[in-house]
Amino acid sequence: xxxxxxxxxxxxxxxxxxxxxxxxxxxxxxxxxxxxxxxxxxxxxxxxxxxxxxxxxxxxxxxxxxxxxxxxxxxxxxxxxxxxxxxxxxxxxxxxxxxxxxxxxxxxxxxxxxxxxxxxxxxxxxxxxxxxxxxxxxxxxxxxxxxxxxxx
Amino acid sequence: xxxxxxxxxxxxxxxxxxxxxxxxxxxxxxxxxxxxxxxxxxxxxxxxxxxxxxxxxxxxxxxxxxxxxxxxxxxxxxxxxxxxxxxxxxxxxxxxxxxxxxxxxxxxxxxxxxxxxxxxxxxxxx
Numbered sequence: 237x238x239x240x241x242x243x244x245x246x247x248x249x250x251x252x253x254x255x256x257x258x259x260x261x262x263x264x265x266x267x268x269x270x271x272x273x274x275x276x277x278x279x280x281x282x283x284x285x286x287x288x289x290x291x292x293x294x295x296x297x298x299x300x301x302x303x304x305x306x307x308x309x310x311x312x313x314x315x316x317x318x319x320x321x322x323x324x325x326x327x328x329x330x331x332x333x334x335x336x337x338x339x340x341x342x343x344x345x346x347x348x349x350x351x352x353x354x355x356x357x358x359x360x361x362x363x364x365x366x367x368x369x370x371x372x373x374x375x376x377x378x379x380x381x382x383x384x385x386x387x388x
Numbered sequence: 389x390x391x392x393x394x395x396x397x398x399x400x401x402x403x404x405x406x407x408x409x410x411x412x413x414x415x416x417x418x419x420x421x422x423x424x425x426x427x428x429x430x431x432x433x434x435x436x437x438x439x440x441x442x443x444x445x446x447x448x449x450x451x452x453x454x455x456x457x458x459x460x461x462x463x464x465x466x467x468x469x470x471x472x473x474x475x476x477x478x479x480x481x482x483x484x485x486x487x488x489x490x491x492x493x494x495x496x497x498x499x500x501x502x503x504x505x506x507x508x509x510x511x512x513x514x
Contacts, residue, residue: 265501269414277414284407315450320407322477323499 239381246372247384254386256328258365263325264386275377282366285324289359292317296352300345310348311340317355329358397443397512401425402432402459403475404451408498412446412475415505428452429459436463442470443512446500449476449487457490464491473508475500 237245253259270277292313299310318333320326332355339347373383399421401412409425416423421444426432428451445463449456460472473494474487488495494511496504 262499262501265499266411268502269411269418271418274414274417281407281410284410288407316405319405319477319498323405323407323411325499 239376239379242372242376242379243381243384246369246376247386249369249372250386253365253369258326258328258362260325260327261386262323266324267383268385270383278373279370281324282370285320285326286363286366288320289317289329292320293352293356293359296355300348300352305343305345305348307340307343307348311337314340326362329355329362332358397421397509398441399423399444399446400432400435400440400442401446402427402429402451402456403446403448404428405448408448412500415500415502418502419505419509421509429454429456429462432459433462433466436466436468444508445470445472447472447474447492449474449483457487460487460490460492471508471512 250259250264254261266281267278296310296313299306299313314333314336318330318337321330321333332351336348336351336355339351376383399416401409401416401423403409403412403425404427409427413423413425424435426435429447430453432445432447433454447456447460451459454462456474456476460474463472471493472491473496474484474492475496475498476483476487477498484495494508496508
């Protein structure tokens with residue numbers, strides 16, 4: 237596959253992620269911040285996001301498993317994840333957080349547990365998609381090409 | 389690279405979210421704005437008490453220890469007159485008003501983008 241083909245593949249892939257609502261335009265903004273002086277910016281942000289999110293989801297799981305659930309703590313974790321999701325452009329994950337917070341407000345444990353499950357699924361899906369995306373970007377750069385800019 | 393007499397503006401990022409600090413810092417870097425970040429309102433106050441000054445403060449609203457509303461009020465009471473922009477997840481309504489009334493010069497909905505930052509930078513008082 238030559239660089240041009242790889243670039244097209246990347247753009248098609250990004251478009252599909254946008255259509256599915258998995259990522260939004262914020263992610264494209266982040267890609268535009270990457271340049272020769274910071275060639276790994278997107279990968280660094282994404283990896284930080286993965287670490288952060290996994291910790292938060294673990295904390296949530298623990299918090300919801302307690303005898304007396306501390307909904308304030310749960311809400312605080314979800315708030316953090318919502319902020320990170322929005323910053324990276326993870327639209328569906330962010331929306332899951334929004335629903336989650338409503339159930340925290342209502343102190344509805346069952347609904348929170350369901351949200352947590354949905355959150356875990358959305359996170360895993362996002363993670364696998366971003367891994368592919370970063371992989372293709374790496375290949376393009378290694379072949380001497382540049383990451384194409386998404387237009388909105 | 390030297391001998392450039394033009395003074396570049398400086399900025400302070402106040403946000404409890406590590407990812408946001410990283411992204412906002414990078415946005416500022418790209419625009420050539422020297423910047424540093426702190427994690428909450430109290431640290432923002434401490435940095436100013438130690439004598440540092442900035443041309444622009446990007447203030448998150450919801451933070452532990454001291455939130456953006458309190459921090460903005462305190463900074464204004466301390467006589468800090470630079471541009472303070474509130475960055476929050478609420479777009480309209482009482483939350484925004486409360487934050488503006490604390491002493492903000494401008495307000496943007498998260499997440500911050502190059503365009504929003506450019507509009508802030510263009511308004512920096514010299």
